[in-house]
Amino acid sequence: MSKHHFKEYSPHHPDVITSMEFERILSATGPTGGELKRPSDGTKPKTIAMISCVGSRDERYHPYCSKVCCMYMLKHARIIKEKYPDIKVFLFFIDVRTAGKDFEEFYVYTRELGAKIIKGGRVSAVDVKPNGKLRVRGFDSDLCSPVELEADMVVLATAIEPPDGIEELGSMFTATCGREGFLREVHTKLYPVETQARGVFIAGCVQGPKDIPESIAQARAAAAATAALVIPGKIKFEAIISEVDRDKCSSCGVCVPLCPYTAIKIVEYKGKEKAYIEPALCAGCGVCASACPSRAITFHGFTTEQIMAQIEALTEP
Amino acid sequence: MEEVRVNVIDLTNSDENFVKELEELGADELRECIQCGKCAATCPMALSGLEYYIKRIIHAANLGLRDILLEDSSVWACQSCNRCVEVCPMDIKPYEVIQAVRRAAIRVESCPANTYEGLRNLYRFGHAVFPKGFEERRKKAGLPEKPPTALSFEEMRKKYQELLRNTILEEIAPFPLT
Numbered sequence: 001m002s003k004h005h006f007k008e009y010s011p012h013h014p015d016v017i018t019s020m021e022f023e024r025i026l027s028a029t030g031p032t033g034g035e036l037k038r039p040s041d042g043t044k045p046k047t048i049a050m051i052s053c054v055g056s057r058d059e060r061y062h063p064y065c066s067k068v069c070c071m072y073m074l075k076h077a078r079i080i081k082e083k084y085p086d087i088k089v090f091l092f093f094i095d096v097r098t099a100g101k102d103f104e105e106f107y108v109y110t111r112e113l114g115a116k117i118i119k120g121g122r123v124s125a126v127d128v129k130p131n132g133k134l135r136v137r138g139f140d141s142d143l144c145s146p147v148e149l150e151a152d153m154v155v156l157a158t159a160i161e162p163p164d165g166i167e168e169l170g171s172m173f174t175a176t177c178g179r180e181g182f183l184r185e186v187h188t189k190l191y192p193v194e195t196q197a198r199g200v201f202i203a204g205c206v207q208g209p210k211d212i213p214e215s216i217a218q219a220r221a222a223a224a225a226t227a228a229l230v231i232p233g234k235i236k237f238e239a240i241i242s243e244v245d246r247d248k249c250s251s252c253g254v255c256v257p258l259c260p261y262t263a264i265k266i267v268e269y270k271g272k273e274k275a276y277i278e279p280a281l282c283a284g285c286g287v288c289a290s291a292c293p294s295r296a297i298t299f300h301g302f303t304t305e306q307i308m309a310q311i312e313a314l315t316e317p
Numbered sequence: 318m319e320e321v322r323v324n325v326i327d328l329t330n331s332d333e334n335f336v337k338e339l340e341e342l343g344a345d346e347l348r349e350c351i352q353c354g355k356c357a358a359t360c361p362m363a364l365s366g367l368e369y370y371i372k373r374i375i376h377a378a379n380l381g382l383r384d385i386l387l388e389d390s391s392v393w394a395c396q397s398c399n400r401c402v403e404v405c406p407m408d409i410k411p412y413e414v415i416q417a418v419r420r421a422a423i424r425v426e427s428c429p430a431n432t433y434e435g436l437r438n439l440y441r442f443g444h445a446v447f448p449k450g451f452e453e454r455r456k457k458a459g460l461p462e463k464p465p466t467a468l469s470f471e472e473m474r475k476k477y478q479e480l481l482r483n484t485i486l487e488e489i490a491p492f493p494l495t
Contacts, residue, residue, distance in 0.1 A: 047329070090328060108407075112348045114333060116380055119352065140326070142352045142376040149328040 001055045001158035009051070009126040009156060014040040015134060016126060016154045019050075019072060026079055036084060038153055045152035047088045048080065049136045051123045055159035057094065062159045064180050067209040069157035070097045074110045076155065081113035090116045090149055092123045092138050118147065126154050160209040173197045174262055182208045193222040197261065198281060201225050240301040241282040242289050246274040248296035255288035255297065264288060332381040335421070339378055344417035346409045350375045356401035356411045367391045371401050371411050378414055387427040392418045423489055437494040440481055443467025443474050 003011040003018050010016050015038050017025075028034035038045050050073050055061040070093065077089045096119060098107045111117060120141025127135045129150070136149040162181040170176060170183050175195035178184040183206050186194040193201045201222035204215040229235065246269045255275055256264050263281035266273045275296075277288070289299035339347055356371045357363045363370035369377070369391035377386050386392070392415050401411035422428050435445035444467060452462045463469045467477065482492055 088331065088333070090331075108349055108351065111351070111379075114336070114348065116328070116331065117352075118328075137325075140376075143326060143373060143380075146325045147328050148325050 001061070001161055003156055003158065005061065006054060006156065008124065009054070009154065010128050010134065013126075013128050013134065013154075014038075015045075015152065016156065019069070019076065019155055019157045022076060022155045023072075026076065036080065036087075044084070045087065047090070047149065047151045048153045048155065049090045049092060049123075049126075049134070049149055049151040050076065050155040050157065051126075051136075052091070052093045052157045053122055054156040055161070058159075062161055062180065064209065065097065066157075066160040067097075068160065068211045071103060071106070071211065073155075073157050074098070074107055074115070077115035078106075078110045078113060081110070081115055085114065088116070089114075090118060090136075090151070092118045092121070092136070094122055095119055118142075160205060162206070166206065173200045174260060175200060175202070180208070182206060193218060193225055198283065199226075199229060235280050237279045238282065238284045240284040240299075241279055242277050242284065242286065242297050242299045243279075244275045244277055245296045245298060246270075246276070248294050249274045250294045250296070251275070252293060254291055254293065258287050258291055260285065260287065326382065326385070328380060328382075330384075332383045335381045335383040336379060338421055339414065339417040342417035342420040344378070344410075344414040346407070347375065347378060347414055347417075349407050350379060350409050351407060352376055353406060355404045355406060359400045359404050361396055361398060361400075362391065362394055367394055371395075371415070374418065375409065375411060375414050378418060383421075386418055387422050387425065390429055392422070393429050393432070426489070433490065433494060436486070436490050440478060440492045440494065443477055
């Protein structure tokens with residue numbers, strides 16, 4: 001997210017930056033060649049404040065936790081304290097989320113380096129003081145007191161959010177987005193990389209906020225799922241799918257936009273345009289069969305005869 | 318006009334040297350505290366409603382809030398029960414933090430007045446606190462006027478006073494503190 005959404009943090013000030021920008025400043029290949037300099041005047045800051053959950057866990061922007069910010073804030077603090085032990089680093093958290101292997105150790109190590117952790121309150125405001133410094137106002141629930149800090153630089157850990165156009169991308173292969181705007185997997189536990197579209201798999205932040213190891217694990221899972229589909233050289237169809245009786249089809253085309261799996265297309269048959277259902281794509285939902293005005297589509301397993309027979313059996317005296 | 322006190326703690330003056338000083342004075346695991354609060358859940362100071370109980374003391378120490386810690390008298394109320402040391406999951410030894418803050422406070426003579434009375438007694442009688450006014454009753458019970466502690470052995474006390482004068486206390490509080 002851009003810093004400009006957050007008017008309360010004085011985003012117009014050049015020394016209020018996002019973590020992504022800060023990452024570039026710390027990078028050896030970045031604009032400062034890895035030297036820690038303030039964007040405003042190129043001097044080395046003496047006090048840096050970092051603010052977590054900017055745009056995350058916030059009903060006005062994104063209700064979810066962006067998951068990786070706590071860890072990269074600690075990483076930034078660690079890099080600063082290792083390179084420049086004299087710089088004061090204050091990290092303002094709602095709470096510190098370091099779930100996972102080795103992460104808690106990283107947290108304790110960063111504390112040992114002297115990074116100051118303020119928990120239990122999101123920063124309410126960053127004001128520009130007349131002397132040009134930034135006043136950070138927060139709350140420390142460990143001290144049970146409001147706190148304030150005069151900082152030279154403020155780093156906002158802004159939320160991970162789905163990019164513009166993700167919905168259009170998803171609609172190209174009939175994958176849907178969840179409430180939070182990320183592409184949705186079929187099942188959180190059982191089908192974590194599968195989408196509604198057969199043969200289309202997802203991995204990484206397109207599915208939700210996640211860190212590098214998780215993205216890699218998910219990408220490898222997606223690759224394995226793809227390979228499992230392709231390597232046998234044959235594709236197993238669903239047993240229950242729909243089929244068009246092309247001699248009956250009136251070529252009205254009603255079924256084509258209705259199919260959620262884009263399995264139906266109009267192809268030439270005996271010199272006329274007729275509907276055709278691609279069996280590899282059909283998931284057997286039955287929408288087309290119920291909509292067909294010519295009753296030209298047979299939904300195998302649920303044919304009219306079969307259903308009528310069931311009704312008769314049920315209503316037998 | 319009376320100065321209005323704003324209820325906010327300014328972190329700008331956070332003093333990293335104070336953290337280092339406390340580490341040198343025995344609180345060497347101080348920075349590892351994750352503020353879980355287990356110490357405060359068992360601390361009699363916290364139960365009795367002291368404003369700066371152990372968890373807050375450690376956090377304030379970690380933030381380098383020297384003035385707050387040295388002005389507040391809470392550390393002197395610690396009963397040295399050491400329950401915090403027994404329960405601390407990070408092995409911070411919270412009681413050592415209390416002791417370190419006390420040592421730092423003594424260095425700048427920021428301690429309650431009765432601390433000096435205790436020191437004076439320690440020098441003169443060998444005890445910071447000792448029973449007084451029981452001489453008559455002791456005699457009636459057939460006991461010597463003074464109990465068989467440092468109070469009764471003047472020669473030993475002189476040797477002990479000499480030892481005390483060779484400690485760091487002599488620098489901070491020159492004996493006999495009259």
